[in-house]
Amino acid sequence: MLDVLVVGGGPTGFLTALGLAQAGLAVRLTEAEAGINDSPRACVYHWSVLDGLEALGVRTEAERIGFTKQDYCWLVRETGEQIAYDLSVLAAHTAFPHNIHLGQDRLADIARRRLAAMDNATVSFGTKLVGLSQDEDGVTAQLDGPDGREAVRARWLVGADGASSSVRKALGLDFPGTTWNERFVATNVWHDFEAAGYALSTMVIDARHGAVIVKIDTGGLWRCTYMEDAALPETSVLDRLPAAYEALLTGDKAYRLERAAPYKMHQRCAERLRVGRVLLAGDAAHVTNPTGGFGLTTGLFDCFALYPALTAVLLDGADEALLDLYASERRRIFLERTSPQASANKRLVFHANGGGADLEAGLEGLRRMTRDPDYRLQRLMFVKSLETPALQARASA
């Protein structure tokens, strides 16, 4: 019998499997698709997750494949005001006072390669979970793969299978919350945003043409994410793209589109993150709109809390109550921290906070960040507050 079956080969699943395998546990990761999904999604990892990536031994490689960055800018489109700040104030508080820019598929692939070199880990692509049941000793998962259906036994199962999670559905869990009326269109594009005066990471604040524009590799590829009414047909997103770019690109408007992907946006959290021997993590557990880059950040903090807790239960005889603590704490952090702040960010960037005095209040907070280092530190610490520090220590306290 496996120790842990991880369902879902996104970054949450791959890094959780890596943490468990590094502890010596027998792990299998199963992914429905033939390879790692490389659609344009997470590209910024906040400084606060770097300790966790370091503990897994992948931070250096992630920095080498992507790049590190310290400076950020909010641009008020209507007035041209630029509110810029850097992360240098963090230097006294962390060994890694920078963010990493890197496509999430590449982060997952670092873990995939590490797992491929380990005898106690297996990765099965093209193999989809289609059902599960559990008893006192373990979980039985029904997997559909290239050789047909197989029943796999594991002592524990981690559902890291994304927003439409089959694991969550098989557990009969509700996924309450809201779906926004707007659709985000994430595009990867070659265009010289820097020459056009954009910072390497810019939040364009505007009620009509709000956008998040971020350099995502050292070869000149940028992510430009904008928003449109979700009532417009999804099939004609590309027809409307030139008009959206017309409003966002300045100077030489030449561009070459690498890819574009439309996304529905939600704020939702599963009613429970643990049912017996099954645990949820990442987007399977909670989804947020991506303004501010808190979605995978929260998923990575799930991973950093979950793999040591499961390891302690499996190898050190720790009480399973540790896993209840995982479930309640990660849910609380999403509902109390991640989701409200991501929603506030979306309102500011894409709805200009409703305009007028509301916008001014939001901008005043950002301006204060630039002139008051203590306040900047306080605001930058937000992403640290999404972490659940060592559950084992808390359970034994």
Ligand SMILES: Cc1cc2nc3c(=O)[nH]c(=O)nc-3n(C[C@H](O)[C@H](O)[C@H](O)COP(=O)(O)OP(=O)(O)OC[C@H]3O[C@@H](n4cnc5c(N)ncnc54)[C@H](O)[C@@H]3O)c2cc1C
């Ligand atoms: C435009 C955009 C930009 C974003 N930018 C950021 C950012 O900068 N920073 C940030 O922190 N977050 C960001 N996010 C959020 C981030 O992309 C998600 O939080 C992240 O993908 C979650 O990773 P995951 O591994 O939990 O799930 P996923 O990446 O969705 O992976 C789940 C995997 O499970 C597989 N799967 C599904 N069902 C089954 C099954 N039955 N059996 C087996 N496998 C299955 C899927 O094929 C998939 O590969 C962004 C999102 C969007 C849409």
